[in-house]
Amino acid sequence: MKQQIPFSKEISLAFENDPPGQWLSVLPKGCIRLSSGYPAPALVPSEEIKSAVVQLLSEEGDLPLQYIGSPRVPKLKEMIKERLAGRDVVVAEDELLVTAGACQGIDLIARVMLDKDAVVAIEAPTYMEALEVFQNYTDHFISVPVDEQGLQTERFAELLSNRKEQGLPLPRILYTIPTSQNPTGTTMSLERRKHLLLLAEEYGFFILEDDAYGELGFAKEPRLLKAMDKQDRVLHIGSFSKVVAPGMRIGWVAGPAELITTLGWFKKDIGHPFTQSTLAAFLEGSDFDKRLVSLSSTYQSKCMAMLSALKDFLPPSVSWYVPEGGYFVWVKVPGANTTDLLPEALNAGVSFVPGKYFFLNQEEGNEYLRLSFSYASKEEIVKGVQLLGEVVALDFRKDT
Amino acid sequence: MKQQIPFSKEISLAFENDPPGQWLSVLPKGCIRLSSGYPAPALVPSEEIKSAVVQLLSEEGDLPLQYIGSPRVPKLKEMIKERLAGRDVVVAEDELLVTAGACQGIDLIARVMLDKDAVVAIEAPTYMEALEVFQNYTDHFISVPVDEQGLQTERFAELLSNRKEQGLPLPRILYTIPTSQNPTGTTMSLERRKHLLLLAEEYGFFILEDDAYGELGFAKEPRLLKAMDKQDRVLHIGSFSKVVAPGMRIGWVAGPAELITTLGWFKKDIGHPFTQSTLAAFLEGSDFDKRLVSLSSTYQSKCMAMLSALKDFLPPSVSWYVPEGGYFVWVKVPGANTTDLLPEALNAGVSFVPGKYFFLNQEEGNEYLRLSFSYASKEEIVKGVQLLGEVVALDFRKDT
Numbered sequence: 001m002k003q004q005i006p007f008s009k010e011i012s013l014a015f016e017n018d019p020p021g022q023w024l025s026v027l028p029k030g031c032i033r034l035s036s037g038y039p040a041p042a043l044v045p046s047e048e049i050k051s052a053v054v055q056l057l058s059e060e061g062d063l064p065l066q067y068i069g070s071p072r073v074p075k076l077k078e079m080i081k082e083r084l085a086g087r088d089v090v091v092a093e094d095e096l097l098v099t100a101g102a103c104q105g106i107d108l109i110a111r112v113m114l115d116k117d118a119v120v121a122i123e124a125p126t127y128m129e130a131l132e133v134f135q136n137y138t139d140h141f142i143s144v145p146v147d148e149q150g151l152q153t154e155r156f157a158e159l160l161s162n163r164k165e166q167g168l169p170l171p172r173i174l175y176t177i178p179t180s181q182n183p184t185g186t187t188m189s190l191e192r193r194k195h196l197l198l199l200a201e202e203y204g205f206f207i208l209e210d211d212a213y214g215e216l217g218f219a220k221e222p223r224l225l226k227a228m229d230k231q232d233r234v235l236h237i238g239s240f241s242k243v244v245a246p247g248m249r250i251g252w253v254a255g256p257a258e259l260i261t262t263l264g265w266f267k268k269d270i271g272h273p274f275t276q277s278t279l280a281a282f283l284e285g286s287d288f289d290k291r292l293v294s295l296s297s298t299y300q301s302k303c304m305a306m307l308s309a310l311k312d313f314l315p316p317s318v319s320w321y322v323p324e325g326g327y328f329v330w331v332k333v334p335g336a337n338t339t340d341l342l343p344e345a346l347n348a349g350v351s352f353v354p355g356k357y358f359f360l361n362q363e364e365g366n367e368y369l370r371l372s373f374s375y376a377s378k379e380e381i382v383k384g385v386q387l388l389g390e391v392v393a394l395d396f397r398k399d400t
Numbered sequence: 401m402k403q404q405i406p407f408s409k410e411i412s413l414a415f416e417n418d419p420p421g422q423w424l425s426v427l428p429k430g431c432i433r434l435s436s437g438y439p440a441p442a443l444v445p446s447e448e449i450k451s452a453v454v455q456l457l458s459e460e461g462d463l464p465l466q467y468i469g470s471p472r473v474p475k476l477k478e479m480i481k482e483r484l485a486g487r488d489v490v491v492a493e494d495e496l497l498v499t500a501g502a503c504q505g506i507d508l509i510a511r512v513m514l515d516k517d518a519v520v521a522i523e524a525p526t527y528m529e530a531l532e533v534f535q536n537y538t539d540h541f542i543s544v545p546v547d548e549q550g551l552q553t554e555r556f557a558e559l560l561s562n563r564k565e566q567g568l569p570l571p572r573i574l575y576t577i578p579t580s581q582n583p584t585g586t587t588m589s590l591e592r593r594k595h596l597l598l599l600a601e602e603y604g605f606f607i608l609e610d611d612a613y614g615e616l617g618f619a620k621e622p623r624l625l626k627a628m629d630k631q632d633r634v635l636h637i638g639s640f641s642k643v644v645a646p647g648m649r650i651g652w653v654a655g656p657a658e659l660i661t662t663l664g665w666f667k668k669d670i671g672h673p674f675t676q677s678t679l680a681a682f683l684e685g686s687d688f689d690k691r692l693v694s695l696s697s698t699y700q701s702k703c704m705a706m707l708s709a710l711k712d713f714l715p716p717s718v719s720w721y722v723p724e725g726g727y728f729v730w731v732k733v734p735g736a737n738t739t740d741l742l743p744e745a746l747n748a749g750v751s752f753v754p755g756k757y758f759f760l761n762q763e764e765g766n767e768y769l770r771l772s773f774s775y776a777s778k779e780e781i782v783k784g785v786q787l788l789g790e791v792v793a794l795d796f797r798k799d800t
Contacts (some may be wrong), residue, residue, distance in 0.1 A: 020482040044462035065645035100500065100669035107668035133668055217403035245465035247673040268507035268533055269500035274675060370595040 027351055032384035035351035036375040037182065037327055040302075042324055043295060044245050047284065052281035064277035067270060072277035080238070080252050085107055087214075088227035089236060093255040097264055100272055102212050102239035102251040105132045106175070108263040109208060109235055109253065113172055114138055121171040123151050124359030125365060127182045127210065130175055141360050148321050150188025151176055155196040160203045173235075174208045178225055180213035180326025183358045183370040187217070187324045193225055197318060200233040207234045212251075216294050217325035218300040228334070232256045240279060242327065242374075248275045269343055296325065302373040303329070309382045313389030317397055327374035330355075333392055338369040345391045350384040364372060410604025427751055432784035435751035436775040437582065437727055440702075443695060444645050450679035464677035467670060472677035479683055480638070481782050487614075488627035489636060494657040497664055500672055502612050502639035502651040506575070507533045508748040509608060509635055509653065513572055514538055525730070525758030525765060527582045527610065530575055532663065541760050542571055548721050550588025551576055552620075553595040573606045578625055579612035583758050587617070587724045593625055595675050600633040607634045612642055612651075615692050617725035618700040632656045640679060642681050642727065643695060648675045696725065702773040702781060703729070709782045711787030715796055727774035730755075733792055734785040738769040745791045750784040759780040 027033060056064055056072065064070040075097055081091055099105040106129075114120065114137040122131065124143035134141070142163075144156045156174075160168070161171055176196075179186040187194070195331035200207050209225040226236035232255075251261060306329055310320060320331045331352075333341070338354040345352060355368025371388075373381055421541065422512075427433060456464055456472065464470040477498055481491055499505040502778035506529075514520065514537040534541070538563060542563075544556045556574075576596070578588040588596070599608050609625040626636035632655075639651035649672070653663060706729055710720060720731045733741070738754040745752060755768025771788075773781055 038466050039462075041462040041466075044465045046457045046462050046465055049465065050454055050457040054450055057446045057450040061643075062439075062441040062446050065444045065449065065647040066438050066441075066447055067641075067646045100672070104669040108605060129668075131669075131755070132665075134405075136666060241467075245462075245674070247465040247470075249669060249672050249674070265532075268529075269504040269649060269669060270529075271647075272500070272649055272672075272675075274645070275672075294647045 021282075021381070026135070028346055028349070030349060030351045031346060032380045032387070033375050034114065034371045034373075034381070034384045034388070035353050037372055038375045039242060040239060040298075040375055040377070043298065045396040046245075046285070049245065049248075049278065049282055052285060053278050055200055055285070056277055056281040059279070064274050064287060066273065072280035073271065073273050076250075076276045076280040076283070079280065083288075084236075084238075084254060087221070087224055089224055089254060091179050091254045095254055095260055096269075097253045097260050097267070099253060100269060100274060101128050101241060101246075101249040101250045102210060102237050103133065103265070104211070104249075104254065104269075105237045105251055105253040105263075106130050106208065107136075108135055108266055109155060109173070109237075109259075110137050111266050112199045112259065112262050113206070117169070118173075119169050119171040121156070121174040121205065122360065123176055123181065125183050125355065125368070126175065127177060130210065131358075131360060134175070139147050140169070143360050143364075144174075145185060146181060146184050148254045150178055150181065150186050150192055151196065153192045153199065157195070158299040160199060161187065164203070170203050171205045173208055173209065174200070174209065175208045176225075177210045177212065178327075179211060179222060180323060182213070182218060182326065183328050183368075184321055185323030185326050185356075186321050187222060190222060193205035197225065197228055197231075197233065201231050204235075208237060209234050210237045212237075212239045214238070214297055215243055216296050216327075218296060218303070219324060226254060235259065243292060244279065245284065250275060250278055250279055273324050299325075299327070299374060302376075302378055305378045306371060306373040306381050306385060309385035313386045315389070315393055317396075318392065327372050328372045329373065331369050331371055332367055333369065333395075334367055335365050336392070336395055339366070341369070341391060341395055345388055345396070348387045350387040350391075352388065405521065415676055428746055428749070430749060431746060432750045432780045432787070433775050434771045434781070434784045434788070435753045436457075436647060437772055438775045439642060439700075440777070441777055443698065445686070445691075446645075447682065448686060449645065449648075449678065449682055452685060453678050455685070456677055458683040460677070464699075470673050470677040472680035473671065476650075476676045476680040476683070479680065483660050483688075484636075484638075484654060485717050487621070487624055489624055489654060491654045492657065495654055495660055497653045497660045497667070498671075498676060499651045499653060499667070501641060501646075501649040502637050502671060503529050503533065503611060504649075504667070504669075505637045505651055505653040505663075506530050506608065506610070506664055507536075509637075510537050511666050512659065512662050513606065517569070518573075519569050519571040521556070521571040521605065522760065523576055524760065525583050525755065525768070526575065527577060528757045530610065531758075534575070540569070543760050543764075544574075546581060546584050546586060549585050550578055550581065550586055550592055551596065553592045557595070557599055560599060564603070564749070570603050571605045573608055575608045575610065576602070576625075577610045577612065579611060579622060580617060580723060580728075581767075582613070582726065583728050583755075584721055584730040584754070585723030585726050585728045586721050586730075587622060590622060593623065593628060597625065597628055597631075597633065605633075608637060609634050610637045612637075612639045613726035614645055616696050616699055616727075618696060618703070619724055619778050626654060636657065642665050643692060644679065644682065648679055650675060650679055697740060699725075699727070699774060700717065702776075702778055705778045706771060706773040706781050706785060709785035713786045715793055716790070717796075718792065724726070727772050729771045729773065731769050731771055732767055733769065733795075734767055736792070736795060739766070739789060741769070741795055744795070746786055748787045748791050749779065750787040750791075752788065 119140040121142040226234040235255040355365030356362035359365040519540040521542040635655040753770040755765030756762035759765040
């Protein structure tokens with residue numbers, strides 16, 4: 001628990017030590033970005049958002065620029081509620097909080113539900129920003145492995161049962177990205193979803209369902225954990241970052257009213273009326289379902305290009321999960337240290353994120369790397385994977 | 401310390417119990433808003449911001465809508481640094497954090513510097529949102545009275561010295577709005593500023609200088625505490641809410657590099673590239689110094705109208721401080737309970753904020769109310785004060 005040390009050197013050093021975002025923002029010119037978890041430039045509706053702002057400010061004048069007053073702020077909340085209802089998650093007004101991105105939602109939940117003695121269960125690997133958030137509050141973690149069916153609930157059940165037997169504290173929350181997970185791209189099966197909900201009930205923990213990629217599936221969307229939840233054990237976190245624009249920073253948390261009220265109490269950036277009313281104006285003027293279908297199809301086609309290039313250009317010992325949606329392909333390069341591989345890849349003209357950043361115990365990630373098919377064009381993806389293949393092949397030769 | 405109680409009923413109840421914002425947002429139609437701490441609609445540059453967004457997105461495309469990439473995000477930071485330098489506060493890149501409004505800055509500082517045992521010194525009265533932030537972290541406060549010269553540093557020195565003698569813990573931070581304070585409108589004298597800095601050194605606390613109204617003074621601006629600070633004891637908090645638009649939610653914290661790095665580590669809404677680059681585009685196209693001069697002069701003229709109406713329409717026993725800037729006039733109605741007065745005022749067609757919300761010990765605020773001259777027009781201000789005068793006179797007659 002680091003937050004109680006004013007001016008903590010430890011925190012500053014941790015920050016300076018190993019900032020994955022930093023070298024990603026200074027990529028060599030012309031480098032193909034298979035590292036960025038960003039939407040493709042062409043898929044960010046900047047023209048439509050420009051029109052939305054013009055319409056918004058022409059119609060409402062100063063209202064969206066004041067603290068409160070824009071009718072589109074409650075309207076956005078209503079739109080989120082309606083979209084959730086269409087996915088079998090029916091929430092009341094006081095069960096939904098609009099946040100400045102999904103990450104703020106995760107942080108607020110951590111802020112309210114964790115203390116230095118709390119145990120947090122996480123997927124291994126998991127979203128690195130979430131891991132950073134939880135590490136601000138506690139040092140106690142349970143890592144549960146993920147495979148092509150998502151979180152290994154049988155393994156989790158074993159871990160929980162062992163802890164109970166040994167009298168060790170049980171987790172207060174489990175953080176999961178059940179659909180098109182970051183970084184593995186895999187989706188939790190229906191059976192495991194059911195099992196997980198039973199475990200939550202049996203062992204008394206809450207499930208943070210991070211659904212950032214849920215609407216970007218290539219096939220039929222699996223049922224949301226929140227939609228299957230009969231015990232108010234699921235806190236559902238959503239975001240417009242992957243389906244509209246990350247720079248607007250708009251997400252939400254849906255959960256029990258009492259928790260949502262409390263999260264609001266700790267949300268001290270007040271509201272974000274300008275961006276929220278802009279997003280509402282954008283959504284009014286767009287067929288969002290159609291947008292999602294088009295995005296999913298575009299990303300699927302880019303994903304297929306990446307998978308096909310991986311088959312063509314990577315040595316046969318290299319393996320990966322076949323994603324069912326989202327932004328990422330998780331690649332295993334047996335025997336490699338992907339952190340050492342990165343400078344060579346950058347030098348060759350392609351970027352990726354080394355696997356270690358997605359694990360609490362970073363060494364577990366040494367053989368892995370995350371490729372993103374969201375940002376680069378299809379042509380760049382193929383070229384980038386080819387370059388990566390050359391770097392990996394060179395590395396293999398060095399070792400033998 | 402409330403944050404360690406998951407699902408705390410206490411927090412939810414505190415929130416539901418007494419939300420000043422709530423009744424302000426449902427004012428009776430036609431009610432003159434002397435409660436709102438908002439800029440006047442005509443002073444919010446909505447047309448210019450519209451043009452700025454059009455220019456921004458035409459020039460940069462998707463960049464401001466991605467997580468990172470807009471060149472205007474670092475440019476905004478540079479502009480803030482330059483403006484601060486013009487006010488004798490020279491900060492390096494790593495000594496400045498751009499935040500989602502001043503309130504987020506206060507919250508981040510509290511998050512990093514406070515724990516449940518920490519003592520916080522506050523002005524009495526003070527900004528209610530700040531009070532709420534600190535109460536999320538600790539129950540230990542020292543209230544220091546404010547008068548027409550600002551924070552009473554002699555009184556503060558006594559309180560500190562007594563605590564030291566008695567072996568009581570000394571404050572970790574003092575929160576002050578030294579210039580055009582919210583709610584009193586008064587400005588700390590130069591002598592008291594010097595005295596306060598000496599006290600910070602002697603007793604080892606940090607000063608949070610909230611400068612939300614500093615650039616809206618009617619006369620020459622007093623020296624910033626941060627500009628006089630030789631010991632790195634001042635954390636300077638600024639905002640564009642009062643001088644551009646509150647709904648954009650942009651502020652900053654300037655302080656020692658190590659603290660700023662740590663604040664950034666806990667700032668989990670990531671950045672706000674869309675609003676920050678929009679603001680930068682707006683500032684590029686505007687003469688900001690000219691804007692400040694014009695704003696100050698408009699607010700001064702509205703303030704004079706309010707003071708003159710107070711003289712004309714309020715009973716002679718009612719008194720107030722003469723503000724030197726900012727948004728507010730702090731009015732004392734001897735013998736009144738301003739919370740009880742409010743429904744009558746709303747009924748008559750004018751709103752204000754009862755004094756109790758600005759005090760830790762709310763009873764201290766019973767005889768006070770805060771009027772804002774920022775939002776209403778001059779004509780509304782005069783009419784509103786007249787209505788208030790009638791309500792107060794009626795209340796006086798009831799009592800006798």
